[in-house]
Amino acid sequence: MSIELRHLRCFLAIAEESSVTRAAARLHLTQPAVSRTLAALEKHLGIRLAERSTHHLALTAEGRAFRDRAASAVAAFDDALDSERLRRRPLRLGHPWSAFGPYTTPLLRRWERERPETPLELLRIDDRTAGLARGEVDAALLRGPVETPGLVMEFLFTEARIAAVPADGPLAARTSLTLADLVTEPLIVNRVSGTTSPALWPPGAGPATTVTVTNTDDWLTTIAAARGIGVTGTSTAAVHPHPGVAYRPLPDAPPLQVFLVRREGAGHPAIPHLAALARELASGA
Incomplete structure (x- = not known):
């Protein structure tokens, strides 16, 4: 055959x-x-x-x-x-949460202005690779190390970690927190797309209990309900404000690395242009 x-x-x-x-x-x-x-x-x-x-x-x-x-x-x-066909196909950019942080709006506006022939679709997918490994998107903005085989990662920038605590709790009264300040509360862990686990603390020094959720919305709701605390990147405070959650600096926590990730091999022809624009925006700040 x-x-x-x-x-x-x-x-x-x-x-x-x-x-x-x-x-x-x-x-x-x-x-x-x-x-x-x-x-x-x-x-x-x-x-x-x-x-x-x-x-x-x-x-x-x-x-x-x-x-x-x-x-x-x-x-x-x-x-x-048809040499125009691929340039007309939308470029699907996935993210599990917080997208490109403070550069999200500039990225979308610049792309629309400079490459109107290729629509850029920003898709939030609750998955560690934001659907990239499953072929749901062409590229993804991801935080922290990703060990999925067959993916190519390009570092863009780092962002500091912050604590997410109940807005009416005693920790919210502090202007800044440390990792040690958080250990008396359960740690809320997004096991699907999150980047924080008890491994953020030295062995034996982290929170005694964890509560697992499967997406960012449930993570926020659980913290607001005073069932525990969370740790995330600074972009979350801007992209995911919540009346029941207070975000506080966590200066002794290691920062998160933000990557533009694609699959190995030939992909959407506009990915190099996306990577160049993302690098420009991140380095320009």
Whole structure:
């Protein structure tokens, strides 16, 4: 069997939709036809591209790697026929929280002014890689180290850490706090996309208990309810103000590094322009 462009387009639709049924509807094909195409592609390649059940489909590690190569091949073919097509495709920029901090609005305004032919979509996705590892976005703004294989990280800037405490609690009366000031309270940990855990403290010196949540909204709500305290980057105070949460400087905590992250290999052609603008804005401040 020979692989044709239609096989790649079909696989990319499956990868983007995470569903054979939705991919079939998008391609105006029957579900069995899409399933046969995926099976034929896997047989030809000799690898498993997706794990699927009745209600779930997820790309394997080999499937994610092949998705990037397939996307590059299809993009190159389409670009050869229509050089404007890729420049019109939106550039999807993910973030789990706080986006580009104080540079978010300047980034969006400069992009709109300088590259109106390529819409920039800023997407908040509650995931450690903001959907990048799953192919939901083209690039992501991430804080702290990311150990997911297949990602390329470019350092942009550092931001100080701050404490997030109940607005009506005794810690909010202080103008500044230390890590030692926080250890008597439970630590609220966002286990999905957060960057702070008890490991921020020396061994044995951190909070005795933790409360886990799965997104930024629940993290804020739990702190406001006086169920514990949190530690985050300074951008959170500006991007996520909350009437029940007070943010205080935490000068003895190590700062957070902020990165622009993309997948290895060819990606959206506008990513280099995004990286250049992000570097300019961060270094200009």
